[in-house]
Amino acid sequence: MNMACFLVPMGLGIITTLLARFFPKRLNIGWLNAILWGAVAMLMVEHVAHGEIIPYPPFLTAGIMEILPEMLSVGGPMAMFSAAFWASMVAVNEIATRKTNLTGIIPGIARKNY
Numbered sequence: 001m002n003m004a005c006f007l008v009p010m011g012l013g014i015i016t017t018l019l020a021r022f023f024p025k026r027l028n029i030g031w032l033n034a035i036l037w038g039a040v041a042m043l044m045v046e047h048v049a050h051g052e053i054i055p056y057p058p059f060l061t062a063g064i065m066e067i068l069p070e071m072l073s074v075g076g077p078m079a080m081f082s083a084a085f086w087a088s089m090v091a092v093n094e095i096a097t098r099k100t101n102l103t104g105i106i107p108g109i110a111r112k113n114y
Helices: 007-018 029-049 064-096
Strands: none
Touching (some): 007 029
């Protein structure tokens, strides 16, 4: 039974939501938060529908030994893919708006003047 994959993106979402004011505006951290919290909500609904999450403690129907491997094998890659997708959105936005100073976003890309 898979049930804890949403905990890793949720943790990242909590961190980025709490620290959002410290990120530069050009990074559009709100986009990352929307991606993460949308995924968490969708996965929670799916897990509730399959009876993997219950409305009373301990909330999850499996023990820590079943949850940890799933968090590492599914939740971790899910959070990394979400962050990579967000980073690509920020890069495309920078290029599209002709703000091509991508040096701080993508290492190895030099500043170009268009």
